[in-house]
Amino acid sequence: MARKLPAADQMLRLDNQICFAVYSAAHAFNRVYKPLLDRLGLTYPQYLVMLVLWERDGVPLKEIGEQLFLDSGTLTPLLKRLEQAGLIKRTRSTEDERQVLIGLTSHGHALKDKARSVPPSILAASQCSVAELTAMKNEIVALRDRLNALVAE
Known part of the structure; x- marks a missing residue:
């Protein structure tokens, strides 16, 4: 017969950790x-950058970093690879030369059509309804925001 762990030890069980559930x-x-992304020639972080740009083209580098919770040290090499692949172009803002704007090339715009198959594939793989996934996403975003607010204090 399995021995019941004390409450303090139960809290340290791997399968009781929400962080591990999210991580895994x-x-x-x-x-x-x-x-799915290999067919597009993208890594997952590159896909996230492209999602931002497909929503709004010509975004300041800083704004992309803020949206994706990435620092410039992580984002810059990512953008260099996207630029080498001919998907984006980096230009200096005419209003503020310190600001780098990230824009899509015609090839980057065209890739959006191929990427339209990704969300339905993820939906099918999840075996969840749109409503279920939306509810889960909203809960996770709320948790993330509360944790980020705590860390920012």
């Missing part, structure tokens, strides 16, 4: 996304 779910997502 992220890995599962990456495994599902990989073959």
Whole structure:
């Protein structure tokens, strides 16, 4: 017969950690996304940048970093690879030369059509309804925002 762990030890069980559930779910997502994004020639972080740019083209580098929670040290090499692939172009703002604007090339715009197959594939792989996934996403975003607010204090 299994011995019941004290409450203090129960809290330290791996399967009781929400951080591990989120972490391992992220890995599962990456495994599902990989073959889909390989067809587009993108890594997952590059896909996120492209999502930002497909929403709004000509975005300041700083804004992309803020939206994706990435610092410039992580974002810059990512953008260099997207530029080398001919998907984006980096230009200096005419109003403020210190500001770098990230824009899509015609090839980057065209890739959006190929990327339209990704969300339905993820939906099918999840075996959830749109409403279920939306509710989960909203809960996770609320949790993320509360944690970020705590760290910012």
